[in-house]
Amino acid sequence: MNDLFGTGYSNSYDLLYSDKDYGVECDLIVRAIGEYGLNPTRSILDLGCGTGNHALPLARRGYEVVGIDRSEQMLALARTKARDLNAGKADFNSGDIRSADLGRKFDATLMMFAVLGYQLYNEDVLSALRTARQHIRPGGVLIFDVWYGPAVLNLKPSERAKVIPIPDGQILRFADGNLNISDQICTVNYRLWRIKDDRVITRIEESHQVRYFFPRELDLLLESSGFRRVRTSAFPEFEREPDETTWNALVIAQTA
Incomplete structure (x- = not known):
């Protein structure tokens, strides 16, 4: 990462x-x-x-x-x-x-x-x-x-995808997450793909930990x-x- x-x-x-x-x-x-x-x-x-x-x-x-x-x-x-x-x-x-x-x-x-x-x-x-x-x-x-803790425990993180058009192509962002309930931490893993001419030209990955x-x-x-x-x-x-x-x-x- x-x-x-x-x-x-x-x-x-x-x-x-x-x-x-x-x-x-x-x-x-x-x-x-x-x-x-x-x-x-x-x-x-x-x-x-x-x-x-x-x-x-x-x-x-x-x-x-x-x-x-x-x-x-x-x-x-x-x-x-x-x-x-x-x-x-x-x-x-x-x-x-x-x-x-x-x-x-x-x-x-x-x-x-x-x-x-x-x-x-x-x-x-x-x-x-x-x-x-x-x-x-x-x-x-x-x-x-x-x-907000009560909502995080109820809704839980889910897999998501987002498409962002840009002048020379698009950016795709994929996100998935998991909970560490004892530490009150939600980990969200992001993957960003930059697409140009139907090809992935860059890939970025980051893992964000957020306390609720x-x-x-x-x-x-x-x-x-x-x-x-x-x-x-x-x-x-x-x-x-x-x-x-x-x-x-x-x-x-x-x-x-």
């Missing part, structure tokens, strides 16, 4: 998730900030920012957004998009969300697209949450999404990091509570 979010996967990332409605997700983030965050909120820290698909739309809405990610390939794409889109105040930095220290505070912090779930062990989850707490002003809000969470577990982890959970909703269905059919849940926490 290649390194996680390696060059090949990163270069295909925005194509793979071109059907994901980041605009709607940013609407929910803005709503959550308005209902639970500081007024006014001007600055946002995006931990695990990837290629900037939340940071850049939020910057265009007038927020100052600083992103941190470990993947240099993803950061390079984010910086290129920021220049091309004239995205406003968006800055992207290399770093580990478990230990990053920017030496400043923000009004709100994000960890979107299951970023917290990529922290597999309790010490890693707590370190990431404490990084968020260290960078939030008193009264600020932390917003993140997770794979339960509500009281989240409460304990958040409280141990200086937060209190104030809302959990289905994601992106903000008005609905998560249940055993809701793979993704949005969590909003305030500084304790």
Whole structure:
């Protein structure tokens, strides 16, 4: 397997998730900030920012957004998009969300697209949450999404295939997964084939391990990091509570 979010996967990332409605997700983030965050909120820290698909739309809405990610390939794409889109105040930095220290505070912090779930062990989850707490002003809000344990156990990972047309051919992505129930980890194996002239010209394989969470577990982890959970909703269905059919849940926490 290649390194996680390696060059090949990163270069295909925005194509793979071109059907994901980041605009709607940013609407929910803005709503959550308005209902639970500081007024006014001007600055946002995006931990695990990837290629900037939340940071850049939020910057265009007038927020100052600083992103941190470990993947240099993803950061390079984010910086290129920021220049091309004239995205406003968006800055992207290399770093580990478990230990990053920017030496400043923000009004709100994000960890979107299951970023917290990529922290597999309790010490890693707590370190990431404490990084968020260290960078939030008193009264600020932390917003993140997770794979919701009751739904993961009910629905279970399945085999999936996705076809993405590109100008000179297509990309095929195959995914299959399995659960380690005792460790609360879902492993998803991705295979990407780039097709041109009916031939496979590149093959990329990555195996992603993602932790899933339960509500009281989240409460304990958040409280141990200086937060209190104030809302959990289905994601992106903000008005609905998560249940055993809701793979993704949005969590909003305030500084304790």
